Amino acid sequence: MSEPTTLSAPASAPARERNSAGKLDRRPAPTTRKQPSALLSKTAVTAILALAALYTLLPMLWLIMSSTKSRQDLFATNGFAPGHGFALFSNLSHLFTTDNGIYLRWIINTVLYAGLGALLATVFSVAAGYAFDKLAFPAKEKIFALVLIGVMVPATAMAIPLYLIAAKVGLVNTYWGVFIPGLVFPFGVYLARVFSAAYVPDEVLEAARLDGAGEFKAFLRIAFPMLGPAFVTIFLFQFTQIWNSFFLPLVMLSDQKLYPVNLGLYDWYSSALSQGHPEDYLLAVVGSLVSVAPLIILFLMLQRYWKAGMTAGAVK
Structure with missing residues (x-):
């Protein structure tokens, strides 16, 4: 008699494991996905x-190339191609002498609006953010919720209400009508609270209070240096x-001597289009290039502190 033969499963069939009850596990075998x-x-x-x-970079390149051209080359050549002559220095001279040097007046106005205004707004924001983070006072979270609502409201939506308020107190067409609204920065308060929680340990403040330091002294001597970034x-x-503010000065100001640089450039550009003054178009182009330079210089000078501030709390 021949020996009984045993049937074996094909080699290609996947092996099935038995579960705890001794039955075959009929679940499909896991499939592997190809990783990108x-x-x-x-x-x-x-x-x-x-x-x-x-x-x-392309808009900046166009601005640089256009600023080196004469008025004839500006309209007769490609925007990204150089002109027939290098006219940047003559364009700059014309820019700063037009209308008795009104462009320099606009630059000084903008430095006052942005420099002094941003400095005071930052001091107020850091102090408020520290208070929301470290101090206990009634309705703190409700007040902070109002600050967050202020973050979500765009600045252009507030221009008309600010104009109506300024008209009531006589600040329309004055320096203060543009300067005072810049002192309020809800997003800065929110950032300051986040930075305070990341940079200022509660233990250090508690030790300062035990040594007899008041809240203002603890903030000024201990917390404020930690909040440098x-x-x-x-x-x-x-x-x-x-x-870069434009709409608020446009609504608030009518005296050209009080204009910030953005509003002044818009005035030149509008004059070139509506009144047929092509020389004002070249002034607007060269003035735009000059107005960008302070922002670039400031970011290059402070980028080390800015990078440190943006990574606050990222690594524990």
Whole structure:
């Protein structure tokens, strides 16, 4: 008699394990998903960063090239191509002498609006953020919720109400009508509270209080130096916001001598379009290039503190 033969499962069939009851586990075998290629991911990220860089740098390149051209070359040549002569220095001379040097007056106005205004707004924001984080007072969270509501309201939506309030107290068409609203920075208060929680340990403040320091002294001598990166970060945000502010000065001011640089450039550009003064178009282009320079210099000077502030609390 021949020996009994045993049937074996095909080699290609997946082996099935028995569960605790001794029965075959009929669940489908897990499938492996193919992971995306690392090279493909790097290529996509590089392409996105390249597009972002082009989007940022191309307008600046056009501005630089156009500022070096004469009025004839500005309209007769390609925007990204150099003109027939290098006219940047003559354009700058014309810019600062037009209308008895009104452009320099606009720059000084903007430095006062943005520089002094951002400095005071940062001091108020850091002090308020510290108070919301470290001090206990009635209805603290409800008041902070109002601050967050102020963050969500766009500045352009507040321009008309601010104008009506300024008209009631006689601040329309004055320096204070633009300067005072810049002192309020709800987003800075929010950032200051976040930075205070990340940078200022409660134990250090408690030790200072035990040594007899009051709240103001503890803030000024201990907390404020720790909040240095936060101060620079909030100052840069508010300085840039006030420097680029346009709609509030447009509503509030009618005296050309009080204009910030953005409103003055708009006035020249409107004159070039509506009144047929092409020389004002070149003034607006060269003036735009000059107005960008202080922002670039400020960011380069303070970028070390700004980077430190932006990574606050990221690593414990």
